[in-house]
Amino acid sequence: xxxxxxxxxxxxxxxxxxxxxxxxxxxxxxxxxxxxxxxxxxxxxxxxxxxxxxxxxxxxxxxxxxxxxxxxxxxxxxxxxxxxxxxxxxxxxxxxxxxxxxxxxxxxxxxxxxxxxxxxxxxxxxxxxxxxxxxxxxxxxxxxxxxxxxxxxxxxxxxxxxxxxxxxxxxxxxxxxxxxxxxxxxxxxxxxxxxxxxxxxxxxxxxxxxxxxxxxxxxxxxxxxxxxxxxxxxxxxxxxxxxxxxxxxxxxxxxxxxxxxxxxxxxxxxxxxxxxxxxxxxxxxxxxxxxxxxxxxxxxxxxxxxxxxxxxxxxxxxxxxxxxxxxxxxxxxxxxxxxxxxxxxxxxxxxxxxxxxxxxxxxxxxxxxxxxxxxxxxxxxxxxxxxxxxxxxxxxxxx
Ligand code: AMP
Numbered sequence: 499x500x501x502x503x504x505x506x507x508x509x510x511x512x513x514x515x516x517x518x519x520x521x522x523x524x525x526x527x528x529x530x531x532x533x534x535x536x537x538x539x540x541x542x543x544x545x546x547x548x549x550x551x552x553x554x555x556x557x558x559x560x561x562x563x564x565x566x567x568x569x570x571x572x573x574x575x576x577x578x579x580x581x582x583x584x585x586x587x588x589x590x591x592x593x594x595x596x597x598x599x600x601x602x603x604x605x606x607x608x609x610x611x612x613x614x615x616x617x618x619x620x621x622x623x624x625x626x627x628x629x630x631x632x633x634x635x636x637x638x639x640x641x642x643x644x645x646x647x648x649x650x651x652x653x654x655x656x657x658x659x660x661x662x663x664x665x666x667x668x669x670x671x672x673x674x675x676x677x678x679x680x681x682x683x684x685x686x687x688x689x690x691x692x693x694x695x696x697x698x699x700x701x702x703x704x705x706x707x708x709x710x711x712x713x714x715x716x717x718x719x720x721x722x723x724x725x726x727x728x729x730x731x732x733x734x735x736x737x738x739x740x741x742x743x744x745x746x747x748x749x750x751x752x753x754x755x756x757x758x759x760x761x762x763x764x765x766x767x768x769x770x771x772x773x774x775x776x777x778x779x780x781x782x783x784x785x786x787x788x789x790x791x792x793x794x795x796x797x798x799x800x801x802x803x804x805x806x807x808x809x810x811x812x813x814x815x816x817x818x819x820x821x822x823x824x825x826x827x828x829x830x831x832x833x834x835x836x837x838x839x840x841x842x843x844x845x846x847x848x849x850x851x852x853x854x855x856x857x858x859x860x861x862x863x864x865x866x867x868x869x870x871x872x873x874x875x876x877x878x879x880x881x882x883x884x885x886x887x888x889x890x891x892x893x894x895x896x897x
Contacts, residue, residue, distance in 0.1 A: 513639060515645055557656075696720040768798050809850075
C-alpha cells in the first residue's frame, strides 16, 4: 500500500520531499517555465500548513556528478520564495544537499517553513544510488515523501535508496494523481480503451505497444513510426522516416493485434513534402500513393477524422507521441486534431490521459492542458508504467 502525504502526521516533522524542479532555464539562467514548481505547491503546502518543515530535494539538468554554477537551484529557491511571500512562508536555500551545511540549514528551519537543498546531481552518488549518500540524505528528515513522477522510473539515491531509511514514507499529491489515473486506465479502464501512439520511432515504444496489445481495444498509429507499418504492409513510403530493421517487427505487431482482436489502425492519408522543412509546399496523398522522393510529415485529414471518431466513442484514451512534426506549423494539423478530439471527448465524459514529453507539450501548446482528464508529468515514467514495469521510485514507497 502507498500512503499519501495527506494521510501522514506531519506536525513537528521534517519531511524530506523529492520534487521535480528540473525546469527549463534560458542562456542567462532565467526560468522560462515554472509549471513544475507551481505543480509541486499543493504537496508543499500540505506540509507547511500543518506545521511541518518541507525539505525539498531535486536535480536540475545534467551536471555530471560535479558542482556547476550553471545548474544551481538557487534561482529556483528565489522564485519559490517570491511565490511563497504572499502566503507568509519562508524559503531558505541550502548551498549543499548533504553534509554539515545541509544539516545546519535544516536544523535552523522553523516549522511551517521550506528549505530547498542544492542540486542532488552535483554528487555522482545520487545517480549511483550510493548507500552512504542515501544515509546522508536521510539524516535530514524524519519522514520521506516522493512527488517527482518524472524520475520515478530511475533508481537513484533520492528516489529509491533513501526510502528504506524511513518507516514513515509516502507519495506526494502529484504521484498519487499519476497512480490513480494511469493505474485505473490499465487495471480497470472504462472501455473501449484506446491508445494513440505517435512520435518518431517504433524502436523506443515496442515494449509499450506490446503491452498495450494485451489491454487495449484499439490502437491508433501516427507520427514517424507509421511509415514502418506502411512498409510492412508492402506500401511505398518515398523518403519518409523508416526503421528498416523494425519492418518485420511491425508486421508481427499487426499479426498479434489481429490474433488478439485488437484494432490496430494505420493512417489512410499523409501530408507529404520533398524536404524535412517547415514548408507550405506540401500536399495530401493517400498512403498507397506516396510519390518517390517525398516524405510524410503528418497524418492527413481523412485520418484526422477517423482518429477523432475513435476518440469520441472511446471510454478511455491514452495518448503518447505527436502525429506529425508538430514543431513545424505546416505539419501540426494532425497533432492539433488529436488534441482537439481529446478535449471534446473529455467534455462528453471520456477519460483522456496524455503521456508526458511531446504530447504533453502539444496539448499545452494547443491550449488543452486543462481540457483533458490528466496530463502526466513524466514521459519516460508514464511509458514504463504503461508497459507494466514496476517503477523503482514507486515501489520504494510501499509500506
Ligand atoms: P519521440 O521522441 O519518439 O516521441 O518523437 C517525437 C518526435 O517525432 C517529434 O519531435 C516529431 O517532430 C517527430 N515526428 C513525428 N512525426 C514525424 C514524421 N512523420 N517524420 C519525422 N519525424 C516525426
